[in-house]
Amino acid sequence: MVSFRSRVLGGLAKIVSHLPVVLNTVLVFSITAEVSYLVLVEAPLEPDQKKTDWSTKWKALHLFAQYFMLINITWNALLFLRTNPSIRGVFLGGDVLGQGWRYCYTCETHTPPRCSHCYDCNVCVLRRDHHCVFFGQCVGFRNYRYFLSCLLFMWAGLLYAVVMNAEVFIVILKEGVTLHSVLLLLVPWIMLVSGQVTARAFAFAFIADTCVVGFLLVMAFLFFHITLMVRGQTTREWYSTRRPYNLGVLANIRECLGQCWYICWLCPLIPSPLPGDGIHFKVTGSLEPAQ
Numbered sequence: 008m009v010s011f012r013s014r015v016l017g018g019l020a021k022i023v024s025h026l027p028v029v030l031n032t033v034l035v036f037s038i039t040a041e042v043s044y045l046v047l048v049e050a051p052l053e054p055d056q057k058k059t060d061w062s063t064k065w066k067a068l069h070l071f072a073q074y075f076m077l078i079n080i081t082w083n084a085l086l087f088l089r090t091n092p093s094i095r096g097v098f099l100g101g102d103v104l105g106q107g108w109r110y111c112y113t114c115e116t117h118t119p120p121r122c123s124h125c126y127d128c129n130v131c132v133l134r135r136d137h138h139c140v141f142f143g144q145c146v147g148f149r150n151y152r153y154f155l156s157c158l159l160f161m162w163a164g165l166l167y168a169v170v171m172n173a174e175v176f177i178v179i180l181k182e183g184v185t186l187h188s189v190l191l192l193l194v195p196w197i198m199l200v201s202g203q204v205t206a207r208a209f210a211f212a213f214i215a216d217t218c219v220v221g222f223l224l225v226m227a228f229l230f231f232h233i234t235l236m237v238r239g240q241t242t243r244e245w246y247s248t249r250r251p252y253n254l255g256v257l258a259n260i261r262e263c264l265g266q267c268w269y270i271c272w273l274c275p276l277i278p279s280p281l282p283g284d285g286i287h288f289k290v291t292g293s294l295e296p297a298q
């Protein structure tokens with residue numbers, strides 16, 4: 008009985024841990040479907056609205072841009088999830104311990120500098136940045152490239168979706184800023200449940216809202232991580248204001264994105280070997296916290 012209960016609880020915990028990934032996937036595909044609809048159906052959101060007269064070539068270009076971004080988001084996300092950032096299966100060469108090495112009592116091993124234990128993944132992660140709750144996996148030395156590229160294309164895709172959804176906002180607000188239009192934009196769920204709007208109006212308002220909120224969130228994350236990359240820091244090191252591994256802007260970018268840093272973000276298939284091994288790092292500053 009106890010084992011059945013623990014199995015059920017374990018299964019539930021697993022489902023909950025995958026929920027953010029599932030929700031993100033649903034949102035990304037819903038937004039793409041909505042924007043494709045706006046392009047293909049020439050945005051006739053209301054019957055009396057004047058249709059935008061787009062040529063077939065222009066529509067094809069829009070669709071190509073959308074699906075290029077969608078493929079890059081999903082591909083980078085998949086490679087991020089499939090690339091194990093932990094110390095599992097990595098020969099750490101424990102007999103050459105030096106400055107910055109620690110002992111992890113959970114993993115029962117010596118760990119290199121910039122490596123730290125993740126209590127969600129229950130393992131030590133090389134050059135650990137943070138545990139990403141949206142993916143349910145740590146961002147570390149080996150998967151940082153895919154994380155950054157995924158963020159970049161999510162930002163570009165959401166920027167595009169916000170511009171395309173401007174028409175939705177215009178339609179909602181075309182009769183002026185009324186209580187009905189403001190509530191539809193701010194709390195579309197309540198308007199749907201209370202029967203104030205149709206499912207169609209709700210869907211457009213909800214996706215348009217999600218695009219704006221998502222765009223602002225992703226932009227903040229992306230610019231924070233670009234700053235970290237340029238400064239040669241992890242999120243953990245940024246908190247402690249240390250920059251002992253700063254190699255200069257270009258070398259810092261190469262450390263994160265690899266030898267082909269200038270092009271590799273365009274497609275996850277472009278090989279870009281990382282210059283380091285995630286175990287040994289050149290120290291250029293004090294490892295002690297700033298006074």
Ligand SMILES: [Zn+2]
Binds near residue numbers: 112113114115125131
């Ligand atoms: Zn550990």
Ligand SMILES: [Zn+2]
Binds near residue numbers: 128144145
């Ligand atoms: Zn983790």
